[in-house]
Amino acid sequence: MSSDFVIVLTAIFVSTASALLGSFLVLRRMALMADAISHAVLPGIVLAFWVSGGERATAPALLGAAAAGLLTVTLVEWLTRTGRIKNDAAIGLVFPALFSLGVLAVSLYFRNVHLDLDAVLYGEIAYAPFNTLEAFGLNLGPESLWIMGGLTLVNLLFVLLFYKELKLSTFDAGLAAALGFLPAVLHYALMSLVSLTAVGAFQSVGAILIVAFLIIPPATAYLLTQRLPVMIALAVLVGAVSSVLGYVLAILLDASIAGMMATVAGLLFGLAWLFSPVGGVLTARNRRERQRREFAARLLLAHLAHHDRPVPAREVLEEFGWSPAFLAQAQQWAQREGLLAGDPNGLRLTARGAALAGERP
Amino acid sequence: MDLLAGIFTDYTLRNVALGAALLGLVGGVLGSFATLRRQSLLGDVLAHAALPGICLAFLLTGTKAPLILLLGAGLAGWLASLLMLAILRSTRLPEDSTLGVILSGFFGFGIGLLTFIQHSGDSDQAGLDKFIFGQAATVVGEDVLTMAVLGGVALLLVGLLYKEFKLLTFDPAFASSLGLPVRGLGTLLTSLTVIAVMIGLQTVGVVLMAAMLIAPAAAARQWTNRLSTMVWLSAAFGVLSGVLGAVISATRENLPTGPLVVLTASLITLFSLLLAPERGLVWDWRRTRNNRRRIRLERLLLDAHVLYNHAELTPESLAQRRRAAPARAKEELEELAARGWVTGRGERWELTEQGHAEAHRLEQAMRVLPKALNPRAEGGAGGAA
Missing domain, CATH: 1.10.3470.10 (ABC transporter involved in vitamin B12 uptake, BtuC)
Incomplete structure (x- = not known):
C-alpha cells in the first residue's frame, strides 16, 4: 500500500x-x-x-x-x-x-x-x-x-x-x-x-x-x-x-x-x-426572482387581453410603473412560453396567450 | 514575596503579568455581557477564527508587527461573526452547529495557511504558531502598549454605552421599542469581544481564549445579582487570575503561562460556585441534607405516635411498621430520645409531653393539604352522617 x-x-x-x-x-x-x-x-x-x-x-x-x-x-x-x-x-x-x-x-x-x-x-x-x-x-x-x-x-x-x-x-x-x-x-x-x-x-x-x-x-x-x-x-x-x-x-x-x-x-x-435545493440562500433568491417574473408576465397577459390592438411597451411601463429591464424579463419569459408575440406596433398576445388570459381561475 | 516584587523589577515578568492582567480585565468585562447574552462560546469561535487572519496578514504584508497581525486576527474574527449571523438568519441549522462549523472551518483553514507559510521556507515566519497556545514569555513592552490601547478603547466604549448594553442584554425587545439600534449595538458588543480576543491571542492563545471570557464572568455571577457589581467583580477576578497565573508560571522553568492563567480562573470559578453566599452549592447541599434529616425524623415521630396511641411502642413494633431491622429501629428511637420526644429503655418506650405536642402539630400541618385539595372529603363525610 x-x-x-x-x-x-x-x-x-x-x-x-x-x-x-x-x-x-x-x-x-x-x-x-x-x-x-x-x-x-x-x-x-x-x-x-x-x-x-x-x-x-x-x-x-x-x-x-x-x-x-x-x-x-x-x-x-x-x-x-x-x-x-x-x-x-x-x-x-x-x-x-x-x-x-x-x-x-x-x-x-x-x-x-x-x-x-x-x-x-x-x-x-x-x-x-x-x-x-x-x-x-x-x-x-x-x-x-x-x-x-x-x-x-x-x-x-x-x-x-x-x-x-x-x-x-x-x-x-x-x-x-x-x-x-x-x-x-x-x-x-x-x-x-x-x-x-x-x-x-x-x-x-x-x-x-x-x-x-x-x-x-x-x-x-x-x-x-x-x-x-x-x-x-x-x-x-x-x-x-x-x-x-x-x-x-x-x-x-x-x-x-x-x-x-x-x-x-x-x-x-x-x-x-x-x-442547497432545500432552502439554499441563492436557490431561494432565484426562486423568488423567477416567481416575481412569472407573476409579472401573467399580469401583463391579463392587461393585454383587455386591448384589441398591440399595446406599445411605453404604455405598459406607464400603466404598471415597471422598469424597462423588468418588462423585458417578463416579456422574455412570456415569449419563450409562446404566450406573447413580437409586433412592430407593440406587445400582442398569441392565440395561446389569449386563451390563458381568458381562462377563469 | 520575592515573586510578587518581581512584578516590579523583572522586565519579562512585568510584561507578562501586565499582558495577562489586561486580558483578564477586558475579558472579564466583555465576558460578563457575553455570558449573560448566552453567547459564551462566541469568544471561542472568534478566537479560532482569528488564526487565518493572522496568517493572511503575514502573507500579505510580510511583517510580524503585532498590530498588523492582531488587526488581521480581528478582521477575520469579525468576518466569522458576520458569516455566522448570516447563516443563522438564513437557515434552520441549530446555533451550536453553526458555531462549530465556523470554528472548525476557519481554524482548519488557519492551520492550512500556517503550515503553508512554514513550509514555504520563509525564515521570517518563525513564531507565528505561538498564537495557537499563546506564548506569554514573548510579550514585550511594545505588545503591552498595543494591548493597553486596544483594551482602553474597548473599555471606554463599554463605559460610554453601559446603559444601552445593559438594556440590550436583559430586554432587547424593550430596547428596540425605545428606538435603540439593537442590531447595531449587538454587532458593536461582538466587535468589542473581538478586541478582547485580540488581546488574549499572545498570552493564552486561540485554544484557551474561551475560558478568559467565561470563567471570570461565571464566577462573578455567583456573588451578585447586579450587573454593575458583576462587571467589576468579573474584571477583578480576571486581573487576579492573570497576575497569579503569570507569577506562578515564573516560579519554575517550563511552566506555560496561558494554561496557568486559565486554571487559576477556573479555580476561582469553582470556589465561587461552591461557596458564594446565597448561590453557593455547598449551602444548597447543606439545606437539602438538613431538610432530608428533618423530614425523616418527623415521619419517624409520627410512626412512633401512631404506635404509642394504638398499640405498643417497642423497637420490634416500630421495626415492623417501618419495614426496617429491629436494631435500626432501636437506633431511631434513641435519635428521637435525643430530641426529647420519647423516653424509655429496653422494650417499653413512651412519647413525652413534648413528643405529643410535636406529633400533634405535624398532624395538623399535614391535614391542611388534603382539605384544601379535596374539599368534598369533609362535606361528603358530613352528608353521609
Whole structure:
C-alpha cells in the first residue's frame, strides 16, 4: 500500500466514523460537546502515557481519553443541572480547564516533546507528543487504519442496531423515555463512542480534524435534506469528498493535511449553504426572482387581453410603473412560453396567450 | 514575596503579568455581557477564527508587527461573526452547529495557511504558531502598549454605552421599542469581544481564549445579582487570575503561562460556585441534607405516635411498621430520645409531653393539604352522617 492511499483511507475512516455520530450530535444540539470532548481527551492521553510509563500504548491511551471525554460530558451536565451556569458557559469552562491540565502536564513532565504540542492540533504526526518521531507513512499508517477502521465498524453497528432508538430519542426524548427506551443510557453510549472516536482520530489525524469532521459534514447534510437516513448518507459522502480533495490540496500547496481537509469541508458547507435545493440562500433568491417574473408576465397577459390592438411597451411601463429591464424579463419569459408575440406596433398576445388570459381561475 | 516584587523589577515578568492582567480585565468585562447574552462560546469561535487572519496578514504584508497581525486576527474574527449571523438568519441549522462549523472551518483553514507559510521556507515566519497556545514569555513592552490601547478603547466604549448594553442584554425587545439600534449595538458588543480576543491571542492563545471570557464572568455571577457589581467583580477576578497565573508560571522553568492563567480562573470559578453566599452549592447541599434529616425524623415521630396511641411502642413494633431491622429501629428511637420526644429503655418506650405536642402539630400541618385539595372529603363525610 502506498502511503498516499493509507493516509486518504485513514481520513475516510475518520470522516465516516465521525459523520455517523456527528449527525446525531448536530440534531441533538450537542455539536459543541464534540468540540469540548476532542480538546479534553488530551489530559486523558497524557495520563495514560504517564501510567504506562512513557510507552506508546494504544489501549491505555484509548481508555484514558475516553474516560476524559466522559468526564467532560458528566461535568458539563452536572454544572448545567446545578442551574448556576448555562449549558454553553459550562462547556466553555470545562474543556479549557481540562485542556490546560493536559498542556501543563506535557510541559512539566514531557519536556523534550514540548514543542510538538502543536502536532496535537495539526495531527500530521501521529501520537503527537509522545513518540520517537516517525513520518506519517508506511510504518504508522496501517495501525491508524486498524484503529479507525475498527471504530468506524463499531459506530456503524451502533447506528444500525440502535437506529430506531436513536431516532426516537433524538426527535422526541420524552416519548422515548415514556416508551422505556432509556434515552439516558443511549445518550452516554453515544457520548462514549464520540470520545472513543475522538481519541482514535486524535492519534492519527489531530484534534481540529475531529471537530471539523464531527460537525461540518453532518451540518452540510442537514442543509441538503430533511430526512435522517439521507442526511447520514450525505454526511458520510461529504466527509469522504473532503478527505480526498483536502489531501490533494494539501499535497499541491504543501500544507497541513488535516487543515486542508477541514478547509474543504468548510467550503462544501458554504456551497450547500448557497446552493442547497432545500432552502439554499441563492436557490431561494432565484426562486423568488423567477416567481416575481412569472407573476409579472401573467399580469401583463391579463392587461393585454383587455386591448384589441398591440399595446406599445411605453404604455405598459406607464400603466404598471415597471422598469424597462423588468418588462423585458417578463416579456422574455412570456415569449419563450409562446404566450406573447413580437409586433412592430407593440406587445400582442398569441392565440395561446389569449386563451390563458381568458381562462377563469 | 520575592515573586510578587518581581512584578516590579523583572522586565519579562512585568510584561507578562501586565499582558495577562489586561486580558483578564477586558475579558472579564466583555465576558460578563457575553455570558449573560448566552453567547459564551462566541469568544471561542472568534478566537479560532482569528488564526487565518493572522496568517493572511503575514502573507500579505510580510511583517510580524503585532498590530498588523492582531488587526488581521480581528478582521477575520469579525468576518466569522458576520458569516455566522448570516447563516443563522438564513437557515434552520441549530446555533451550536453553526458555531462549530465556523470554528472548525476557519481554524482548519488557519492551520492550512500556517503550515503553508512554514513550509514555504520563509525564515521570517518563525513564531507565528505561538498564537495557537499563546506564548506569554514573548510579550514585550511594545505588545503591552498595543494591548493597553486596544483594551482602553474597548473599555471606554463599554463605559460610554453601559446603559444601552445593559438594556440590550436583559430586554432587547424593550430596547428596540425605545428606538435603540439593537442590531447595531449587538454587532458593536461582538466587535468589542473581538478586541478582547485580540488581546488574549499572545498570552493564552486561540485554544484557551474561551475560558478568559467565561470563567471570570461565571464566577462573578455567583456573588451578585447586579450587573454593575458583576462587571467589576468579573474584571477583578480576571486581573487576579492573570497576575497569579503569570507569577506562578515564573516560579519554575517550563511552566506555560496561558494554561496557568486559565486554571487559576477556573479555580476561582469553582470556589465561587461552591461557596458564594446565597448561590453557593455547598449551602444548597447543606439545606437539602438538613431538610432530608428533618423530614425523616418527623415521619419517624409520627410512626412512633401512631404506635404509642394504638398499640405498643417497642423497637420490634416500630421495626415492623417501618419495614426496617429491629436494631435500626432501636437506633431511631434513641435519635428521637435525643430530641426529647420519647423516653424509655429496653422494650417499653413512651412519647413525652413534648413528643405529643410535636406529633400533634405535624398532624395538623399535614391535614391542611388534603382539605384544601379535596374539599368534598369533609362535606361528603358530613352528608353521609
